Amino acid sequence: MSVRVLLVDDNPVVRIGLRSLLELDDRMDVCGEASSGQEAVAVASRERPDVVLLDVRMPGSGGLDVLPALTQLSRVLMLTYSDEPAVVSEALRGGATGYLVHGAFQSDELAMAIIDTAEGRPRLSPAAASVLLQGFHGGGTAVAEAPATHDRAEPTVVPEVVKQHALSRREVEICRLLVAGMSNGDIARRLFIEEKTVKNHLNRIFAKLGAANRAEAIATCLGTRRGA
Incomplete structure (x- = not known):
């Protein structure tokens, strides 16, 4: 069958x-x-x-x-x-x-x-x-509890990255949540905005950082991506 x-x-x-x-x-x-x-x-x-x-x-x-x-x-x-x-x-x-x-x-x-x-x-x-x-x-x-990563203080985006790529305050905020492992839906709920708005912000962030995907964007934000 x-x-x-x-x-x-x-x-x-x-x-x-x-x-x-x-x-x-x-x-x-x-x-x-x-x-x-x-x-x-x-x-x-x-x-x-x-x-x-x-x-x-x-x-x-x-x-x-x-x-x-x-x-x-x-x-x-x-x-x-x-x-x-x-x-x-x-x-x-x-x-x-x-x-x-x-x-x-x-x-x-x-x-x-x-x-x-x-x-x-x-x-x-x-x-x-x-x-x-x-x-x-x-x-x-x-199992009993879901991962608690969202309740922890989000990692800080390297200041030099913020300056070099001219990230706005909102973009930095979204980058911090991105680095924390949040999905677009999680970010939207945390910031009380629409998920499509998060996607628009991420598209601009990726363009500014020269990142092809989330992994590259996160690495750039943390200052661990070579050539970024």
């Missing part, structure tokens, strides 16, 4: 690639696609897939926003580019059975991860496994 899979990602190229890959395996049955969290809930309610492959960041309702609703309908395997500890831990707390990061697994491992997820066995990329070892156990349920 094949595993019925729902693909949820706002990037159509990613969905096409996943569908093409899974349709080569007769154990897989792609029963639908969605490009947003809200659409994912609607399709999952109608199709009742065995597994939802869910991206984290999408326009409107993201994966984490609708995760609790989806876990009432299906098992969920997060499949995303984000390996941020705060995002991973939130996904596990929200009920995701597994968490895979693009580029951290081979193509032939995806089908096995989906089968494991359908049967309730967690499959985790190394970054997600690291978070698991720091305070989470399998099945997507948090």
